[in-house]
């Protein structure tokens with residue numbers, strides 16, 4: 032199964048521990064079988080009042096086997112868990128490294144509530160693959176074959192009975208359980224995903240649901256989803272229980288078979304009676320070693336499914352990232368070049384950007400304006416390499432973005448996105464996010480520039496900045512960007528929630544700081560754009576006008592009309 036390739040590769044890297052754990056498991060299994068067989072033999076021997084030394088030897092052997100069994104079981108657990116956790120840590124880091132560049136795409140393709148729960152759960156599920164699926168059958172078969180060989184020296188038919196039991200417990204019972212479990216487990220997964228999505232929706236949309244009177248209805252749906260999941264889980268547990276019962280049935284059937292066959296062979300004179308208890312004990316113990324096989328199908332299903340979903344999430348062909356090898360020079364203003372760029376969100380019927388071309392020389396200040404939904408924010412996401420264009424080329428300093436390491440782009444860019452995230456902590460924690468050292472004086476200076484002069488660095492910030500107004504969040508996000516020393520400013524409606532006066536004050540400081548840098552500002556308000564080197568008007572993913580403020584006003588095209596509408600709205604008359 033190709034999805035399990037990642038697990039197999041991880042297992043190959045831990046082969047030393049794996050071999051040791053298999054060896055430990057085999058020795059523990061065989062020691063167990065011999066221990067109980069020797070006990071059976073010891074009990075039978077006592078009937079014949081053997082010499083004392085025979086009893087001493089047998090008792091010591093039993094004790095020694097007990098010790099060997101315990102030590103090798105410990106070794107097996109130690110090495111198998113060490114291998115598992117090393118594999119898991121490798122998988123976690125490699126999966127995380129693959130996921131990070133794809134995060135925006137992955138998150139937008141799937142419902143995030145389900146996705147988050149799934150990713151964490153799926154990686155955890157993989158640990159069961161080695162521990163409970165891959166290596167137990169190897170040990171079970173090895174122990175069975177060895178026991179069968181030993182039994183064959185007493186009776187060929189008894190060895191055949193054990194072979195039958197091995198086929199039953201290693202193949203037939205797990206196969207039957209797997210068939211039933213596959214179907215039930217699919218339902219459990221579906222219900223779990225549904226519940227997880229419902230919970231996320233209710234948590235995030237709690238306020239709106241309450242205001243619009245939909246909370247009771249959503250709670251009811253949540254309860255139904257939870258009950259449905261519990262019912263499916265119960266069915267799955269029932270199926271596993273059936274598997275364990277079938278295993279016990281086969282165990283006892285074969286052990287009774289061994290007893291009956293032994294009795295027949297004794298009466299026939301082909302087997303000495305003193306061996307019967309030993310053979311029965313061997314049969315019971317060898318099946319005990321195989322008890323893990325009854326639950327194997329559940330773990331097999333879970334880990335295979337987890338591996339499949341993780342592979343889908345990070346390695347679908349369209350999302351395969353190109354290996355970037357170049358870095359962006361962070362010392363100088365950056366030039367931007369877009370030629371014939373198109374981009375379409377997955378599942379969308381129309382492209383967000385169509386054959387979009389634009390050249391911005393280093394140090395240029397460019398405003399991008401246009402109606403809502405025209406593709407402006409998408410442009411910034413492509414420049415930050417958060418998404419990959421479907422066609423065309425984006426270049427920064429003449430280097431294709433595909434060839435650039437994301438980290439070097441992010442280091443150079445001072446970014447304010449439409450929605451900024453704030454973390455629980457203090458204002459200081461939320462300002463200093465790049466790990467660089469900033470003195471309190473610098474931080475307070477920046478806060479004053481973004482018109483937050485009374486804010487203290489130790490003021491608390493709640494999760495997602497719940498205790499901040501939208502305007503405060505925007506100013507804090509601007510302060511965060513202004514603390515960086517990047518030479519490329521990518522600002523997506525950074526002041527849309529501010530009043531005109533505050534906006535102008537903040538932007539004055541920002542433009543002062545960015546005087547030598549390249550600046551791309553997305554905005555809806557058209558005031559204050561006179562100072563821009565270029566204004567680009569975008570509509571339906573295309574550039575429809577481009578030029579300086581005066582050029583566009585002279586053209587009397589789209590921008591001019593937008594400006595007239597704005598002037599009328601704020602009470603100043605247009606032409």
Ligand SMILES: Nc1ncnc2c1ncn2[C@@H]1O[C@H](COP(=O)(O)OP(=O)(O)OP(=O)(O)O)[C@@H](O)[C@H]1O
Pocket residue numbers: 139376377379382383401402403404405406407408409410449
């Ligand atoms: N994550 C997404 N998944 C699917 N479609 C999206 C996604 N984000 C944006 N779109 C679509 O892409 C188009 C361009 O969106 P974009 O956010 O770039 O526009 P915009 O010009 O920045 O809008 P606004 O001014 O309202 O912020 C829109 O039609 C939008 O519906």
